[in-house]
Amino acid sequence: xxxxxxxxxxxxxxxxxxxxxxxxxxxxxxxxxxxxxxxxxxxxxxxxxxxxxxxxxxxxxxxxxxxxxxxxxxxxxxxxxxxxxxxxxxxxxxxxxxxxxxxxxxxxxx
Amino acid sequence: xxxxxxxxxxxxxxxxxxxxxxxxxxxxxxxxxxxxxxxxxxxxxxxxxxxxxxxxxxxxxxxxxxxxxxxxxxxxxxxxxxxxxxxxxxxxxxxxxxxxxxxxxxxxxxxxxx
Numbered sequence: 524x525x526x527x528x529x530x531x532x533x534x535x536x537x538x539x540x541x542x543x544x545x546x547x548x549x550x551x552x553x554x555x556x557x558x559x560x561x562x563x564x565x566x567x568x569x570x571x572x573x574x575x576x577x578x579x580x581x582x583x584x585x586x587x588x589x590x591x592x593x594x595x596x597x598x599x600x601x602x603x604x605x606x607x608x609x610x611x612x613x614x615x616x617x618x619x620x621x622x623x624x625x626x627x628x629x630x631x632x633x
Numbered sequence: 634x635x636x637x638x639x640x641x642x643x644x645x646x647x648x649x650x651x652x653x654x655x656x657x658x659x660x661x662x663x664x665x666x667x668x669x670x671x672x673x674x675x676x677x678x679x680x681x682x683x684x685x686x687x688x689x690x691x692x693x694x695x696x697x698x699x700x701x702x703x704x705x706x707x708x709x710x711x712x713x714x715x716x717x718x719x720x721x722x723x724x725x726x727x728x729x730x731x732x733x734x735x736x737x738x739x740x741x742x743x744x745x746x747x
Contacts, residue, residue, distance in 0.1 A: 566676070567738070568736065610675050620681060623677070624675050625673075
């Protein structure tokens, strides 16, 4: 199977740093995606890691270890607008079908 | 440049009825995928269309069917609706020459079955 696990909810303080973890079974994925989804809206692309290591993009960074089936999304200098669900997803197959985790609902408090 | 557009945005149907949802992909994208997202859950892959053919299919019953038109737009049809089909249905388009971040999602159709 291709189960993807991530925490259901996290709470952090404005201005702080938060790390959202994602673990998955290691067979078949062509890398790992992270998406942000505000309530009632479409998921929006944050990052795609195809190789091991850390990729930094502004306040957001994403890490992947393919051998360990582990990824994390790091959000720095948290802002209230970062309150959203964060979805990790593995692309599979010729058409890059995405298998999603259940999503982590992040609440940023003042 | 319009992204992925879906219609309708909201829909209420009665158990046993049939429904058709529509999706227009982002300009330049030729592949369309459909996902079902129950409240508080991650999206679940239904199927993907490329060159007017179903290329991949997730673990959904035959009540779920689709179509892709020559202009790359797509429809999702669900027959014999069940209460459990109530969900947000997301369409995502991507170019066939996939690269990182190739997927663009629409805002979805919220289907409520009563």
